[in-house]
Amino acid sequence: MTKQKSPLTKLLSFLIWLTGIIVSLAVGFALKNGILSVPHLGIVNIIAGWIVIITTILGVLIALIKTLAG
Numbered sequence: 001m002t003k004q005k006s007p008l009t010k011l012l013s014f015l016i017w018l019t020g021i022i023v024s025l026a027v028g029f030a031l032k033n034g035i036l037s038v039p040h041l042g043i044v045n046i047i048a049g050w051i052v053i054i055t056t057i058l059g060v061l062i063a064l065i066k067t068l069a070g
Contacts, residue, residue: 021060028052 005013030036031049038045 017063021056024052024056028056 027036028049028051031045031052033049034045036045038048041048
């Protein structure tokens with residue numbers, strides 16, 4: 001038997017998840033655009049930014065598919 005989550009718990013979980021997505025995308029785009037960088041890494045910062053952006057978008061898509069699939 002699985003306990004049902006309350007609507008407030010579901011809302012808070014969603015808000016925390018959404019905050020994580022927004023922060024991840026902000027960091028990814030900042031790395032990609034050169035606004036944020038790790039010293040002495042050069043082009044690796046841009047690659048890391050793209051990796052963060054792509055994996056975040058994939059994570060969102062997988063979460064949506066999982067939610068819609070039941």
